[in-house]
Amino acid sequence: MTDQPSQETKDYKSTVFLPVTDFPMKAGLAQKEPAILGQWEEMDLYGKLRERRKGRTRFILHDGPPYANGDIHMGHAMNKVLKDIIVRSQSLLGKDAPYVPGWDCHGLPIEWKIEEEYRKKKQNKDEVPAQEFRAECRAYADKWVGVQKDQFKRLGIMGDWDDPYLTMKFDAEATIVGELLKFAESGQLYRGAKPVMWSPVEKTALAEAEVEYEDIVSTQIDVAFEIVEAPNAPELVGAHAVIWTTTPWTIPVNQALAYGPEVEYVAIRGRQFIRKEGVGTVTSGDQLETHWEGVVLVAAKLFDEFRGRSAFSSDDDQFAKPLWSGKGSDLAGAIARHPMHHLGGFFAKPRPLLAGDFVTTDAGTGLVHMAPDHGEDDFALCKANGINPVFAVENDGKYREDWLWLGGQGSVINPKFVGKDGPICTDLAQAGGLLAASDDFKHSYPHSWRSKAKIIFRCTPQWFIPMDQNPSPAGEGRGPLAPASGKGEGDNGATLRDLALNSIEHTRWVPERSINRIRSMVEGRPDWVISRQRAWGVPIALYVHRKTGEYLVDKSVNARIIEAFKGAGADAWFGADHQALLGPHYDLNDYEVVNDILDVWFDSGSTHSFVVEGRYGEGVRADLYLEGSDQHRGWFQSSLLESSGTRGRAPYDAVLTHGFALDGQGRKMSKSLGNVVDPLKVIAESGSDILRVWVASTDYFDDVRIGKEVLAGSSDAYRKLRNTFRYLLGALSDFSEEEKLPVAEMPELERYMLHLLAKLDTDLKSVVDKAAGSENWLEFSRYTRALMDFANSDLSAFFFDIRKDCLYCDAKSDPKRRAYRTVLDTLFHALVRYAAPIIPFTAEEVWQSRYPNPEESVHFLEWPEVDAAWFDETLAEKWEELRLLRGYVTDAIEPYRRDKTIRSSLEAEVAVDLKDPEAVERFASSAVDFAEICITASASISGFTDDNFEGIRRISVAPSEKHKCGRCWRLLPEVEEDGTLCNRCDEVLTA
Structure with missing residues (x-):
């Protein structure tokens, strides 16, 4: 050691090799990210990346289209960020991973908004010219496409923002109608009358995906139908078959009654009493008078329940000796009459009692009234017995003007109209047919998820794609009758249901359990109702022969229709010269022009044809679809059915399902609750990368929570990772290639860290690379957790901590210090790549801090090279x-x-x-x-x-008791007194 006076204390700070970097500890993401985004746009990051990946294996994540009708919410943010993480990670693997964002521009969400503006002005939308109304819808959609585009870009979503797909673009509308015509040409289309979910407020049919269920309180009534014929039980003539329903508005459309063939029924004689004066509950001592008396027919098991509702007092309270008892099968051939039979006409027709396998004794009376206009079971049973719908309820929920009872009145979803004091119950009571009524029945009921109004089942003429019909040979049309079911017709091919179920089994579902949901939905779903009675959308461009009822199938006509749509979009149909489209071989006077609008789910279900195939070639399908779990009944299913019907297979190889974003307490976000977490505010305050860390860290296969505490955790995790990068940048400030040391010459600790890096690489790749065959594919919470744990535990708390003395105090040429910095360089290049899909803005900032070049980007880089020899168990x-x-x-x-x-x-x-x-x-x-x-x-x-x-x-x-070195602060035996130098430090300074 050099001789140093004991009384002299020297400052060796300037001799220590401390990390040097301008990379700030404070992120300032909210201010910094827009500038980075601007740099990406200026250099055309997405376009240059496409050039660099040209010819590589392609990975296509097909974007499910959100509706263009408002600012984005947390569900949008979560969905788009997750997609972006996946696309970026696939690009990191070296694949050509394009991302084409899109929007669903047709349908009720937009049309409803335009109608709201008319309502505010007290104008009737139906009085506005269709072309003008459609133009307003288009302008509204275009406005919100622009707004949402900027919001998605601010999240760091990298994609083809200059050429997104829109379902309202002319070429898209032409392709959508072309897909419809493929169904028509193969005979997979028919027009029929079936009960469908109908919104009286929006005046259109709804798909199941457009419906949500809410708890409501309804009116429940018991109604008596007098039996006038009973060939197998003549003693029942004059008795009253009692039905129970929670939809009183269907009684004016009743056409039959249903019984369970194996259900035990009883006929009981008795009466109802009411107080002679006043109202209220009958109590002991009240003067009573008879309200109703006669014989009631109900299921034996439900008699006490009926008696409790109706205050019916039987002549034999024990009902040990009923007037009649027997099975439902004994009621075959019986006829009843409607309580309003005195009105004549429709109501005077006999109401047959029919056997229904769906009748149970879970609730009610064991007898079910049948209104084929308003129920699937009702429709099927009545149709099988030659009873047809009567279409009494109009599209606004009112009874048609010429209906004998309550004509022109409604709406049927109005609680006052259908309540116990409303006209239906009042008229039934006056006719002696109402045995009980109360406004207290609590149950779940379907609502339109747009208007939030109750819906009804309503039979209307609609267009359907059958689930259980084999396709007909190309060129054969199909008329308005319901399709044949089962195999054996047409080309003996599989039915649409068969094809869809087969496709489900050959698709990878992430998480694996989600296959059960989609499979059960397809197994049980009815025919697909594809028509809507609206103005904004793609029309069902068909011509129906007025005499035969068959739609025209002619490929040359269809080609002219598609070409017209390419030039003017869907508007080409509404203002078309239809004779010109039909051509010289057909007379327009012989045909009805169909003006119904396609279900918007058919639009989005067809996007694979003009986005995936349209951009990448016929027959190409997406590697992945990714949406929320609600899309098992929405986009996942409509895409599956559309592609199965036209191509015989699914349009995707894999489907990822994520949950919903809830508040910090696990509640659904709601403006009324005041618990909405706005992603735009989070970005403005904390930056997009913080939100992206939250998305990547969550177990998004289930519902996830977000709130102040959750975001604070994401910020903390981000801060630690940022500090890891800051340390690496500082420690490598003057690092050069000449300093690198071969692995074989490294100390054990450095080689151990390379082993851990290789292990991390394997773990991360199992999440990203489908070819790895891992069960963890696309489980980015595992990816993020592994990356964060490595940075925090293996690096900051262990490796960096141990080697800081070596970095600061060893000679620059010391092999141990060179080995350390060589591993730090390896770690830097790996970690910045691993982090880039999760925190793209920060990764770019980190990369540019070390390698500043406005023409380059961290997002051009590929997966780091990891030597298998680094593994050393x-x-x-x-x-x-x-x-x-x-x-x-x-x-x-x-x-x-x-x-x-x-x-x-x-x-x-x-x-x-x-x-x-x-x-x-x-x-x-x-x-x-x-x-x-x-x-x-x-x-x-x-x-x-x-x-x-x-x-x-x-x-x-x-x-x-040893003395501290004045330079490295280690207490070592060779240090003679505090402040003097140890042997190592002395050698470094005298070299």
Whole structure:
């Protein structure tokens, strides 16, 4: 050592090789991200990336289109960020991973908004010219496409924003109508009258995906239908078959009654009493008068329940000897009459009692009234018995003007109209047919998810795609009759249901359990109702022959229709010269022009044809669809059915389902609750990368929570990762290729860290690379957790902590320091790539901080190269054991730090005694400096054989009496007094 006066204390700070970087600890993402976004746009990052990946294996994530009708919400943000993470990670693998964002521009969400504006002005939308109304819808959609586009871009979503797909673009509308005509040409289309979900407020049919269920309180009534014929039980003539319903408005459309063939029924004679004066509950001592008397027919099991509702008092309270008892099958051939039969006409027709397998004794009376206009079971049973719908309820929910009872009145979803004091119940009571009515029945009921109004089942003429019909040979049309079912017709091919179910089994579903949901929905779904009675959308461009009822199938006509749509979009149909479209071989006077609008789910279900195939070639299908779990009945299913019907297979190879974003307490976000977390506010305050860390960290296969505490956790995780990058940048500030050291010449610790990096690489790749065959594919919460844990635990708290002395104080040419910085460089290049899909803005900032170049980007990089030789399980086992011991030493030192006996672990002398002699031998023969690992003045490992000691180790800690080096601050035996130099530091300074 150099001679130094003991009384002189020198400042060696300037001789220490501290990290140097301009990379700020404070992120300032909200201000910094827009500038980075601007740089990406200026350099055309997306376009250049397409050029660089041209010819590579392609990965297509087909974007499900959101509706263009408002600012984005947290569900949008979560969905788009997850898609972007996946697309970026596939690009990182070296694949050509384009992302074409899109919007659903047709349908009720937009049309409803335009109608709201008319309502505010007290104008009737139906009085506005159709072309003008459609133009307003188009302008409204275009406005929100622009707004949402900017909001999605601010999230860091990289894609073809200059050429997104819109279902309202002319070429898209032409392709959509072309897909419809494919169904027509194969005979997979028919027009029929069936009960469908109908919104009286929006005046259109709804798909199941457009319906949500809410709890409501309805009116329940018991109605008596007098039996006038009963060939198998003549004693029932004059008795009253009692039905129970929670939809009183269907009684004016009743046409039959249904019974369960195996249900036990009883006929009981009795009466109802009411108070002679006043109203209220009948109590003892009241003067009573008879309200109704006669014989009621109900299911034996439900008689007491009926009696409780109706205050019906039987002549034999024990009803041990009913007037009649028997099975439902004994009611075959019986005829009843409607309580309003005195009105004549429709109501005077006989109401047959029909056997219905769907009739149960779970509730009600065991008898069900049949209104084929308003129920699927009703429709099927009545149709099988030659009873047809009467279309009494109009599209606004009112009875048609010429209806004998309540004509022109309604709406049928108005609680006052259908309540116990409303006209239906009042008229039934006056006719002697109402036995009970109360406004207290609580149950779940379907509502339109747009207007939030109750819907009804309503039979209307609609267009359907059949689920259980084989396609007909090309060129054969199909008339308005319901399709044949089962196999054996047409080309003997599989039905649409068969094809869809087969496609489901050959698709990868993530998570795996989600296959059960889509499978059950397709197995049980009815025919697809594809028509809507609206103005804004793609028309069902068909011509129906007025005499035969068959739609025209002529490929030359269809080609002219498609060509017209390419030039003017869907508007071409509404203002068309239809004779010109039909051509010289057909007379327009012989045909009805169909003006119904296509279900918007058919639009979005067809997007694969003009986005995936349209851009990448016929027959190409998406590698992945990704949406929320509600899309099993929405886009996933409509796309599956559309593609199966036209191509015989699904349009996707894999489907990922994520849950919904809830508030911090696990509640659904609602403006009324005031618990909405706005992604735009989060971005403005904290930046997009924080929100992206939240998305990537969540177990998004289920519903996820977001709130202040959750976002604080994401911010903390981000901050730690940012500091890891800051340290790497600082430690590598003057690093050069010449400094690199071969792995074979590195110390064990560096080689152990390369092993951990190789292990991390394998774990991360199992999430990203489908070819790895991992069950963890696309489970980015695992990816993010592994990355964060590696940065925090393996690097910051372990590797960096141990080697900071080497970095700061070893000579720049020292092999150990060179090995450390070589591994840091390897770590930098790997981690910045791994992090880029999750935090793209920060990764770009990190990369540009070390390699500033406005023409380059971190997002051009590919997956880091990891040498398989880095794996060394034997070395890893040894170092895992050392890390475990290091943790025990740290815990043992902590009490001394708390009571200030020791201010730093560098002042501790540590002795570790182990009972395992083999472990002692392993560490004794190792070249590892245990004191360096524990960052202590000294640390020894030895054995002991004290049988009275129950533990497997004991650790003693004592303050060191050695002096501190004035440069590296280590307490070493060669330091003569505090402030002088140790041998190493002396050599570094005198070299």
